[in-house]
Amino acid sequence: MASTEIPSVSPTPTDGVSKPPNTLTAADIAVLAIYFILILAVGLWSMWKTKRSTVDGYFLAGKNMTWWPVGTSLFASNVGSGHFIGLAGSAAAAGIGPTAYEWNGMMVVLLLGWVFLPIYIAAGVTTMPEYLQKRFGGRRIQIFIAILYLFIYIFTKISVDMYAGAVFIQQALGWNIYLAVILLLVITALYTVAGGLAAVIYTDAAQTVIMLIGALTLMGFSFVEVGGWQAILDGYSNAIPAIRVPNTTCGIPREDAFHIFRDPVTSDLPWPGVVLGMSIPSIWYWCSDQVIVQRSLAAKNLLHAKGGSLLASYLKVLPFFMMVLPGMISRILYPDEVGCADPKVCEQVCGNSVGCSDIAYAKLVMTLLPAGLRGLMMAVMIAALMSSLTSIFNSSSTLFTMDLWRYFRRAASEWELMIVGRVFVLVLVVVSVLWIPLVQASQGGQLFIYIQSISTYLQPPVSVVFMAGCFLRRTNEKGAFWGLVLGLLVGIVRMILDFVYPVPQCYETDTRPDIIKYIHYLYFSIILSLLTLAVVVCVSLATEKPTEEQVSRLTWFTRFDPVKSSEARTEVGTFTINNSLHQEDGNLKDHTNDSSTRHAETPSKLKSTLLWLCGMEKDSEGKRPPQTQPEVLACSLEEEPCMRHVVNANLIICLSVAVFLFAYWA
Numbered sequence: 001m002a003s004t005e006i007p008s009v010s011p012t013p014t015d016g017v018s019k020p021p022n023t024l025t026a027a028d029i030a031v032l033a034i035y036f037i038l039i040l041a042v043g044l045w046s047m048w049k050t051k052r053s054t055v056d057g058y059f060l061a062g063k064n065m066t067w068w069p070v071g072t073s074l075f076a077s078n079v080g081s082g083h084f085i086g087l088a089g090s091a092a093a094a095g096i097g098p099t100a101y102e103w104n105g106m107m108v109v110l111l112l113g114w115v116f117l118p119i120y121i122a123a124g125v126t127t128m129p130e131y132l133q134k135r136f137g138g139r140r141i142q143i144f145i146a147i148l149y150l151f152i153y154i155f156t157k158i159s160v161d162m163y164a165g166a167v168f169i170q171q172a173l174g175w176n177i178y179l180a181v182i183l184l185l186v187i188t189a190l191y192t193v194a195g196g197l198a199a200v201i202y203t204d205a206a207q208t209v210i211m212l213i214g215a216l217t218l219m220g221f222s223f224v225e226v227g228g229w230q231a232i233l234d235g236y237s238n239a240i241p242a243i244r245v246p247n248t249t250c251g252i253p254r255e256d257a258f259h260i261f262r263d264p265v266t267s268d269l270p271w272p273g274v275v276l277g278m279s280i281p282s283i284w285y286w287c288s289d290q291v292i293v294q295r296s297l298a299a300k301n302l303l304h305a306k307g308g309s310l311l312a313s314y315l316k317v318l319p320f321f322m323m324v325l326p327g328m329i330s331r332i333l334y335p336d337e338v339g340c341a342d343p344k345v346c347e348q349v350c351g352n353s354v355g356c357s358d359i360a361y362a363k364l365v366m367t368l369l370p371a372g373l374r375g376l377m378m379a380v381m382i383a384a385l386m387s388s389l390t391s392i393f394n395s396s397s398t399l400f401t402m403d404l405w406r407y408f409r410r411a412a413s414e415w416e417l418m419i420v421g422r423v424f425v426l427v428l429v430v431v432s433v434l435w436i437p438l439v440q441a442s443q444g445g446q447l448f449i450y451i452q453s454i455s456t457y458l459q460p461p462v463s464v465v466f467m468a469g470c471f472l473r474r475t476n477e478k479g480a481f482w483g484l485v486l487g488l489l490v491g492i493v494r495m496i497l498d499f500v501y502p503v504p505q506c507y508e509t510d511t512r513p514d515i516i517k518y519i520h521y522l523y524f525s526i527i528l529s530l531l532t533l534a535v536v537v538c539v540s541l542a543t544e545k546p547t548e549e550q551v552s553r554l555t556w557f558t559r560f561d562p563v564k565s566s567e568a569r570t571e572v573g574t575f576t577i578n579n580s581l582h583q584e585d586g587n588l589k590d591h592t593n594d595s596s597t598r599h600a601e602t603p604s605k606l607k608s609t610l611l612w613l614c615g616m617e618k619d620s621e622g623k624r625p626p627q628t629q630p631e632v633l634a635c636s637l638e639e640e641p642c643m644r645h646v647v648n649a650n651l652i653i654c655l656s657v658a659v660f661l662f663a664y665w666a
Contacts, residue, residue, distance in 0.1 A: 024172065024173065024374060024375060024378065025371040025372075025374075025375075026371075027371040027372040027375060028371055028372060028374045028375025028378065029375060030372075030375065031372055031373075031375030031376050031378075031379060032375045032378055032379055032382075035210065035375075035376075035379035035382070035383070038206060039203055039206060039207070039383075039386075042202055042203050042205075042206045043199045043202075043203050045202070046199040046201075046202035046203065063297070063298055063299075063300065064298075064300050065201060065295075065298045065299050065300060065304065065308075066299070066300065066304050066307075067299065067303075067304040067305075067306075067307025067308045067310075067311065068205065068307075068308075068311060069201050069202060069204070069205045069308075070201070070295055070296060070298065070299045070304060070305065070307070070308030070311075071307065071308035071309070071310065071311025071312045071315070072204055072205040072208040072209075072311065072312075072315075073200070073201040073204035073205065073208075073295045073308075073387075073391070074109065074292060074295050074296070074308055074309070074311075074312035075208055075311070075312045075315040075316070076204035076205075076207050076208045076211070076383075076384075076387035076388070076391070077204065077291055077292065077295065077387065077388055077391035077392075078105070078292070078312070078316075078388075079211065079319065079384060079388070080157075080160075080161040080164070080384050080385060080387065080388025080389070081161050081164040081165040081168065081381050081382075081384040081385035081388065082157075082160040082161045082163075082164040082388070082451060083164075083319065083323060083384065084164065084168075084215070084322075084323055084361050084380075084381060084384055085164035085165075085168060085358050085361055085362070086160070086164060086358065086451060087102075087319060087323040087324060087327065088323045088324070088326055088327030088330065088360045088361035089327060089357040089358035089359070089360050089361070090327070090357070091323070091324040091325070091326075091327030091328050091331075091360070092327040092328060092330055092331040092338050092339065092357040092360040093331075093339075093355065093357040094254055094257065094268055094269075095236070095253070095254055095256065095257025095258055095259075095328065096257065096258055096259070096260060096320070096324055096328070096665060097256075097257075097259070097260060097262060097268065097269040098269075098324065098452075099260060099319070099320045099324050099665070100260045100269065100274045100278060100662075101278065101282075101452060102316050102317075102319045102320065103260075103316065103317075103320075103658055103661050103662055104274075104278050104279060104282050105282055105285075105286060105316050106313045106316040106317065106654065106657075106658040106661075107313075107655060107658050108279065108282040108283055108285075108286040108287065109286045109292075109309050109312050109313050109316070110309055110310070110313055110651060110654060110655065111283065111286065111287055112286050112287045112292065112293070112296060112309050113296070113305055113306035113308070113309030113310070114306065114309075114651065115287075115470075115556065116287040116288070116293075116466075116470065117293070117296055117297075117302065117305050117306075117309075118302060118556075118559050118637055119131075119470050119554065119555065119556055119559055120293065120297065121297075121302060121305075121637055122553040122554070122559040122560075122561075122637060123135070123553060123554050125297075126297070126398070126402055127146075127290055127294075127398055127399055127402050127403055128145065128149070128288050128289070128290050128293060128466075129141070129142040129143070129145040129146040129149070129399065129403040130142065130402065130403060131469075131554075132145055132465070132466075132469060132480070134550070134554055135469045135546075135550055135551075135554045135555075136469065136475075136476065136477035136480050136481075136546070136550060137477050137546070137547070137550050138477050138481075139407060140481060141465075141477065141480060141481050141484065142403055142407070143403065143404065143407060144481070144484065144485075145403075145462065145484075146399045146400070146403035146404050147404070148458070148462065148488070149289075149290055149396075149399055150396055150399060150400065150428075151458075152455075152458055152459070153291075153392050153395075153396050153428075154428070154431055154432050155454055155458075156451050156454045156455055156458075157291075157388070157392050158389065158392055158393075158396075158428060158429075158432040159432045159433070160451055161385055161388045161389055161392075162181050162184060162185065162385070162389070162432060162433070163181070164358075164385070165180070165181075165184050165381060165382070165384075165385035166178075166180040166181045166184065168361070168362045168365075168378075168381045169183075169184070169381075172362065172365070172366055172374075172378060178433075181433060182433070184382070184385060184386075184389075185389075185429045185432075185433070199390075200387075200390045200391055200394050201295060201298065203386075203387070203390070204387045204390075204391070207383035207384070207386065207387040208315075208387070210376075210379055210380055210383045211322075211380050211383055211384055211387075212315075212318065212322075213376070213380075214373075214376045214377050214379065214380035215318075215322035215323070215326075215377075215380060216318075216321070216322060217369075217373060217376070217377075218322075218326060218364060218365060218368070218369065218373075218377055219321055219322060219325065219326055221364075221368045221369060221373075222325070222326045222329040222330075222364055222368065223325075223329070225329070225333065225368055226329045226332055226333060231332075232325065232328060232329060232332065233258065235332040236253055236257055236258075236328050236331065236332055237253050237255075237257070239253055239331045239332045239335040239339055240252055240253070240335060240339070241335050241336045241339045241340055241341050241342075241345070242335075242336055243336070243340075243341070243342045243345050244341045244342065245341060245342060245506070245507040248506050248507045249506050250341035250342070250505075250506035250507055251335075251339055251340070251341030251506075253331070253339075254268070257328075258665070259665065259666065260274065260662065260665045260666055261274060261666040262274075269522070270520055270522060270523065271666075272522075272523070272526075273520055273521075273522025273523050273525070273526070274522065276522075276525075276526050277456065277520075277521075277522030277523055277524070277525035277526045278522055278525070280459070280460045280463050280464075280525055280526070280529045281452075281455045281456050281459040281460060281463065281525060283463045283466075283467065284455075284459035284460070284462050284463040284466070285455070285459070287463075287466070288462065288463065288466040290395040290396075290398065290399055291391050291392055291395040294394075294395050294398060295308070295391075296308060296309070301638075301639075302637055302638075302639055303639050303640060303643050303644065303647060306647045306651075307647055310647060310650050310651065310654060313654045313658075314654060314657075317657065317661070320661075323361065326360075326361060326364055327357075327360045327361060329364070330360035330361065330363050330364045331357070331360060333364075333367075334363055334367075337349045337350075337356060337359070337363065338356060338357060338359060338360045338363055339357070340355070340356045341506065343505070354505065362381075365377040365378075365381075393425045393428060394425075396424065396425070396428055397421040397422070397424050397425050397428075398421070400420070400421070400424045401417050401420050401421040401424065402417075405417065405420050452521070453498065453521045454495060456491075456521045456522060456524060456525040456528075457491040457492065457494050457495040457498075457521070457524070457528075458488065458491055458492070458495070460487065460491070460525050460528045460529040460532065461483065461484050461486075461487025461488050461491060461528065461529075461532040462484065463529065464483065464487065464529050464532040464533050464536060465480045465483060465484050465532070465536065468480065468483075468533070468536050468537075468540075469554070469555070470555055470556055471555065471556050471557075472537070472540075472555075473546070473551050473555055473557065473558070474540055474541065474545065474546070475536060475537075475540045475546070476540045476543055476544065476545065476546045476550075477546070477550075478539050478540065478543045479535070479536045479537065479538070479539035479540030479541075479543065480536055480540075482535055482536075482539050483532045483533070483535040483536035483539065484532070486531070486532070486535050487528055487531060487532035487535070490528060490531065491528055494516075494521075494524055494528075497513070497515075497516055498516065498521075501513065501516055552564070559637065560637070
C-alpha cells in the first residue's frame with residue numbers, strides 16, 4: 001500500500017495544527033455568557049426553592065423530584081465531557097464498537113427502576129454502603145465500600161471528566177491543560193458546595209437541553225460536510241494519515257469498524273465480552289453506584305423514579321448520533337491529525353505521543369461551526385463537565401459524610417455534617433488533579449477505553465455482592481465481605497499489571513505477559529465475577545444464616561414484608577433519611593449543647609448571605625433550628641394502577657428498541 005511509505009516532503013501535514021484553526025469570537029463569548037446566566041438563574045432558583053440546611057434537603061433534594069428532572073439528571077450525570085471527548089475519540093480510532101456501552105446502559109438503567117430501586121426504597125436507605133450495612137450487619141463492609149467508591153470516582157470519573165473538559169478548552173483557546181482544569185474546578189466546586197442535590201438536578205435538566213441542542217446541531221453540520229451517510233460508510237475505511245510507520249497497521253482503520261459484535265479472540269471488543277462482561281460493571285454503575293441511585297432516591301415516589309429511568313433509557317439512544325458518528329466523521333475529515341499514527345506527529349498535534357483520537361470532537365467544533373455556534377458547543381462541553389462533576393462531587397460528599405464521618409463521629413450534629421460534606425468536595429478536587437497525568441497517558445490515548453478497562457477491574461466484585469444481597473437470602477456478612485476482598489485484590493492486581501505493561505503501540509512488539517495479552521478486560525470481568533460469586537456463596541453456606549432483621553424488607557423476595565413497629569426501622573418503605581441522626585441520645589445532647597453555646601446576637605448581613613449561599617441558615621437569634629423527627633410518609637412502593645400500566649408499556653417499548661439497535665448493528 002502506497003500510504004505506508006513516509007513522505008520526505010516538507011512541511012509536514014501537522015504544520016500549524018497545534019493551534020486551533022479558529023478562536024472564540026464576540027458572538028461565541030456572548031452565547032457563553034447567556035449560558036452561564038441561565039445556569040446561574042436555575043441554580044439560584046433551585047437553591048431558593050429547596051431547604052438545604054438539613055441532611056435530606058442537601059443530599060436528597062427533599063425527596064420531592066418528579067420523573068423528568070430525575071431522568072435528565074441521570075442522563076447528564078452519565079454523559080459528561082468524558083463521554084463527548086472519549087466516546088468520539090474511541091469511535092474515531094475503532095468505529096462504532098464503543099456504542100455497545102451506551103445501548104447496554106439503555107437496558108440496565110431499566111433494571112434500576114424496576115428491580116433494584118424497590119429494594120432500596122423498602123430498606124429506607126440514603127447511601128449504597130448503608131444498604132449493605134443493613135443487609136449484612138456490622139460496619140466493615142459499609143466502610144470498605146464507601147472508601148472503594150471514593151477511589152473509583154477519582155480514578156474513573158472526576159479526573160477523566162476534568163481531563164476531557166480541559167482537552168476541549170485546550171483545543172478551543174490554546175490554554176495550558178492544567179490552567180483549564182483549575183478554572184473548571186473552581187466553578188464546579190463552588191457550584192456544588194452551595195447548591196446541594198436540588199441545584200445539581202435542576203441544573204442538570206437545563207444542561208441536558210443545551211447538550212442535546214448543541215450536539216445534534218454539530219451532527220447536522222458534520223453530516224453535511226462529509227457528504228451524508230454513504231460517505232461515512234465509504235470514507236472511514238480510507239481515512240489513513242499521510243505519515244505512518246512503514247509495514248505496520250498504524251493509522252489503518254479497523255475492517256470491523258461498523259460492527260458492534262466483533263471477533264471473540266482477536267478484536268478490541270469481543271462479542272461474548274460485550275454480552276456478559278460489559279453487563280456486570282454496567283449493573284454496578286446503573287444499579288448500585290451512589291451517583292446514579294441518589295438521583296432516583298430523590299424522586300417523590302416509585303412511579304416517578306421509574307419514569308426517570310425510562311427517560312434516561314430513551315436518551316441513551318442519542319450518543320450514537322451525538323458523539324460516535326461525529327467522531328468517525330472527524331477521522332474522515334482530518335485523518336492526519338485525528339488519525340495520526342506517528343509518535344512525533346501526534347506530539348505536534350495534541351501533545352500526546354500515544355495518539356490524538358481524543359481531539360476528534362473538539363476538532364469538529366472549532367473547524368466546522370460558525371461564530372456563535374462554537375460558543376454554543378463550548379457551553380455544551382462545559383455543561384457536560386459541570387453536570388457530571390457536580391453529580392459526582394455531591395454523591396462523594398454524601399458517602400464520606402453519611403458513611404465515614406458519621407461512623408467516626410457518632411455524635412456529630414447536623415450542622416457539622418453539612419460543613420464536612422462541603423469541605424470534602426474541595427479535598428476531592430485536589431486529589432483528582434494529581435491523577436490526570438496517568439489518565440492522559442493510558443490506553444493509547446483512548447479516554448473512553450481507559451474508563452471501561454479500569455471499571456472492569458474494580459466494579460464486578462461490588463456488583464456481585466449487591467446482587468447476592470438483593471436476590472440470595474442465604475448470603476451473609478462473612479460471605480459478602482470475603483468475596484468482596486478477594487475479588488478486589490484480584491482486580492487490583494490486574495489493574496496494576498495493566499499500568500506496568502501498557503498496550504503497545506501499533507509499531508511495537510507485544511511483550512506483555514500472556515495473562516494480559518490474551519485475556520481481554522471484558523473476559524476478565526466475567527472471570528472475576530464468577531470468582532467473587534463462588535467465594536460469596538461458599539463462605540455464606542459454610543457459616544451462619546443471616547438474621548431475620550438482615551433479610552426482612554432488604555431483598556427482592558422480602559420487600560413487601562410488613563414494617564415492624566420497633567425502634568430502628570420507622571422509615572422503612574419510604575425515601576426518608578436514616579433516623580439514626582436524630583435518634584441517638586448522644587447526638588441530640590451534643591446538638592443541644594452546641595446550640596446553647598452559640599452567640600445569640602444577630603449575624604451580620606455579609607455572614608447571613610454567606611450562610612444562605614451555603615444553605616446553612618440560622619434563625620433570628622443566630623441558632624440552628626431545632627432538629628425534628630422526619631415525617632414518616634406512606635409506603636412509596638405503592639403505585640397508581642393506571643400510571644403503572646403506562647410505565648410498564650414504555651418498558652416493553654424501550655427494551656424492544658435496545659434489542660433492535662443491537663441486532664441491526666451486530
